[in-house]
Amino acid sequence: LMGVLAGTLNYARGIRPRWVFRGGVLVAALYALFCFRFVASLAATIVWQVPFTSLVYFGSAWALLSLPPSRRSLGSRFTGLFLALFGLVWLSYAVVFTSEAFPSLADFAPIIRQVALYSSHIDLILEMLLAFGMIVILLEDAKRETESAHAELAVAHQELKAESLRDSLTRALNRRAYNEGAGLEAARTDFGTVIVFDLDNLKDVNDAHGHQAGDALLRYFVEVLRPRLRPTDKLYRFGGDEFLLVMPRAHRDEVVDRFRKLVTSVPPMSWGEDGVELRLRVSMGAASFEGGEDLDTAVTRADREMYQEKRQHKLFDS
Known part of the structure; x- marks a missing residue:
């Protein structure tokens, strides 16, 4: 009982x-x-x-x-x-x-x-x-x-799945996320613009100051972009120094001018105990898309335009 x-x-x-x-x-x-x-x-x-x-x-x-x-x-x-x-x-x-x-x-x-x-x-x-x-x-x-x-x-x-779709260094989405369509719901059904960014001087920073300085420069670049993005805009780290920005319902000319002014006017970041100034030197390429079927093609066009600008920067530097 x-x-x-x-x-x-x-x-x-x-x-x-x-x-x-x-x-x-x-x-x-x-x-x-x-x-x-x-x-x-x-x-x-x-x-x-x-x-x-x-x-x-x-x-x-x-x-x-x-x-x-x-x-x-x-x-x-x-x-x-x-x-x-x-x-x-x-x-x-x-x-x-x-x-x-x-x-x-x-x-x-x-x-x-x-x-x-x-x-x-x-x-x-x-x-x-x-x-x-x-x-x-x-x-x-x-x-x-x-x-x-x-x-x-x-x-x-x-x-774990969400973590696997993030770049561990910059916390931007990674290439796997793009391939799986993560964050592309709005872009698949609407027009917009894609921008491909490439950090021209990342290798030089790595060689001169070490990979930790290069990692800090990558994080700084993302921190500069993130406050200017809308909730529907998605930033992907496509490679070592290459980023892709997908912007649904954005017109190419408007956003390209805005981001070009941003990356060229951003102040240098201070690195290390000596306060070494690290500047962002970025090449850009952009293309418009009309829907999901055209998105990958637009990325290819933007990537091609970015490499053209990158070659021009190298010629200018030389």
Whole structure:
């Protein structure tokens, strides 16, 4: 009986079982001492036991049946119902054994006495049903834990997938993201402009100041562009020093002039303890597209234009 109470309260309310057991042992010890000292017959013992036993069963039933909707289940309803039936059976014992002392209960006693004659069968059936309800609760909990684990795995999978589509250095989208169409939903169904950027002096910075300086220059370039982008604009790192910007519903002439002024006027970044100034030297190429089918072709045209500008920069530098 104390196991039922402790398990129910722990499941339904999170109450530690050991406190229930300690209280139950104390109550049982006091009850046994009381019966040994003052109760002379089995009937009297049953009568005194009924209130406590019924209270335990009804309390356990209420704890399960009053669970919040988010935790309420078929198993908790069944188990709560069977516990309540156990409480009613024990109340019937009280009627049978107290009918002689209370004449008003005498009319009900014969009927309930017939029920009491089959108490062992009723107890067996209820115990089997109670065990069934507990098994259902265990299965439901196992299912809930499995579903929760699957949900966590799904979230982790989505996070890993999202991470795999990002460039770890600049946090821009990578070429795999472009190939899989990530971020291109608007561009696939509308017109727009693509711009290909290339950092002309990345190799020189790497050779002169080390790859950490080159990495810092790449991050700086992305930091310069990002505040000027709309939510629908997507920036991809296509290669070591090459970036692709996809801008749905943007007109080529307007955005090319704007970004050309940006990359040519941006101040140099300070690098290292000595404060070495690293300037952005960028070649650009742009092309318009009319929809998803034309997007890849536009990228090819923009890439070709960028290389033409890059060759001009090399000729000018030489």
